[in-house]
Amino acid sequence: MQIAKVIGDVVATRKDRNLTGIALLIVQPLTPDGQPVGRPLVAVDAVGAGVGEHVFFVRGKEASFPFYPAEPPVDAGIVGIIDHWDMEET
Amino acid sequence: MQIAKVIGDVVATRKDRNLTGIALLIVQPLTPDGQPVGRPLVAVDAVGAGVGEHVFFVRGKEASFPFYPAEPPVDAGIVGIIDHWDMEET
Amino acid sequence: MQIAKVIGDVVATRKDRNLTGIALLIVQPLTPDGQPVGRPLVAVDAVGAGVGEHVFFVRGKEASFPFYPAEPPVDAGIVGIIDHWDMEET
Amino acid sequence: MQIAKVIGDVVATRKDRNLTGIALLIVQPLTPDGQPVGRPLVAVDAVGAGVGEHVFFVRGKEASFPFYPAEPPVDAGIVGIIDHWDMEET
Amino acid sequence: MQIAKVIGDVVATRKDRNLTGIALLIVQPLTPDGQPVGRPLVAVDAVGAGVGEHVFFVRGKEASFPFYPAEPPVDAGIVGIIDHWDMEET
Structure with a gap:
């Protein structure tokens, strides 16, 4: 997934x-x-995201899973809205 | 999908x-x-698009979904003709 | 697909x-x-293409569809030999 | 997979x-x-990896296999923690 | 596939x-x-390849086909050891 x-x-x-x-x-x-x-x-949006929000999305047929049993022809879908993310110190 | x-x-x-x-x-x-x-x-075209039109297409096996139950060997398919798109102000 | x-x-x-x-x-x-x-x-070749010919090929599991019910482990397959292609004037 | x-x-x-x-x-x-x-x-993490560890991950729907029968909408998953890797002399 | x-x-x-x-x-x-x-x-290796050998590999879920009915979570697999390959004169 990507941020x-x-x-x-x-x-x-x-x-x-x-x-x-x-x-x-x-x-x-x-x-x-x-x-x-x-x-x-x-x-496509499966979680109610809005413009300006940080999300993570999935690529591929997996993007259609949240709409099951419908199988929309999609290859990218937002599956989460991010609260925050953390990086290790380097 | 991509525009x-x-x-x-x-x-x-x-x-x-x-x-x-x-x-x-x-x-x-x-x-x-x-x-x-x-x-x-x-x-492949599942929505009747013509040369010059703006569309969005899907990559992968999903491109064959609109032709179900046929399963053409395709990896990219037009699934929508765009009326317009909007970007947030930045 | 790609030419x-x-x-x-x-x-x-x-x-x-x-x-x-x-x-x-x-x-x-x-x-x-x-x-x-x-x-x-x-x-892999599903249409009898030869060296020097212009073709279009598909990526992904779809490349195995022409060999059904066999499921060869392939990710790219030639599915058509091109007669010609046309571009709009720009 | 990738390291x-x-x-x-x-x-x-x-x-x-x-x-x-x-x-x-x-x-x-x-x-x-x-x-x-x-x-x-x-x-997603299927093997209990932690920040700082070397792992290998898989892309695509395969990333959901370790969670079967659940089918989370994911496209990348850690499937192994690496002890070490070796390269041939060149 | 790729060499x-x-x-x-x-x-x-x-x-x-x-x-x-x-x-x-x-x-x-x-x-x-x-x-x-x-x-x-x-x-992953489905054909007994060794370090130094030329092979071709497949990307995607197809990489798991040789291990059927097992479904290892993999996205790249060696499916052939190359004897030789030939290019047309250009």
Whole structure:
């Protein structure tokens, strides 16, 4: 999984019917130092995250698990909202 | 998923028989700013997208879900046509 | 999927038994402009492609679908031979 | 799989319910020379690893196997704590 | 799949129990010209490969297929030892 910040959302009327009612958010992956890293992507939201929140998301078919028994065609999904994270001293 | 623009299509007569009748489009991934990012790829189309449209696509086996119970051997598929997307102010 | 050119083949006598009789080709991914992009990889062939041909291949477990009910341990497979591809004017 | 060092952890109260009780650690992938390589990521822990330990982790749905029959939505998981690794002379 | 050379091995006493008895080798991916490319990774061995040998390996859950019905949590596995490979003249 990766740490990310929710930075936007996507509106699509014409889409696969298994995506109906599922929020599509734009997330920016972050390093543990909180810096943007890599390209933003579109993730479905399984936990009620909002723009500006720090989350962690999962890639792959696993992103559809929270919607079981529905199987939306998704490859990235927010599965947790982060309270905080800690790094060891180095 | 990633935001992308449809920029072309592929014609292939000799192909796996489970691909028969499925449109093969070339998509260019975009950043949320609308800039091309990463290499174009070939995606199947499950929503009737056309060249020039903004879409979002899914990678992996999930790309075959819209064709169930058929299981075409695909790893990228367009699953939505984007009306618009919004970014938070930063 | 990605557009690629077949540039070689691999011979392996000692291999997983589910790979017996399956052609192992080396493919070079191409941009839509026909330029090499990214590293060559080894793909199984489900459509009778030959060295020098333009093909498109799929990554992931999907590469094993054409061999069903056999489940060879593969992660890349050629699933179509390209007649031609077209790009929009930009 | 990749060799990595555990460098931190993530605390998330609001998350997919199938993640309840599963440790979320931050791991830094390493080269065989022990140098950091690539971006840190969040992995679930199936073997009781702690911050500072060298581990190897698996990517993809496979990361959920140790939690079977539960199917947490995860894409990276620590599956072994490394005693040591050896490289051939070159 | 990718061509690679076996360059080392990993010893781990504490690991997922489905990994018991499975060899963990370090492989360096190679270009078709035999040059190292990309980072080394840890792969399980399903064909009896040894350090110094040229092999091809598969990524993803497919790496666990040779161990069926066991389902070790792995994402890379050696599935063939290469006799030789050939490239077209260019």
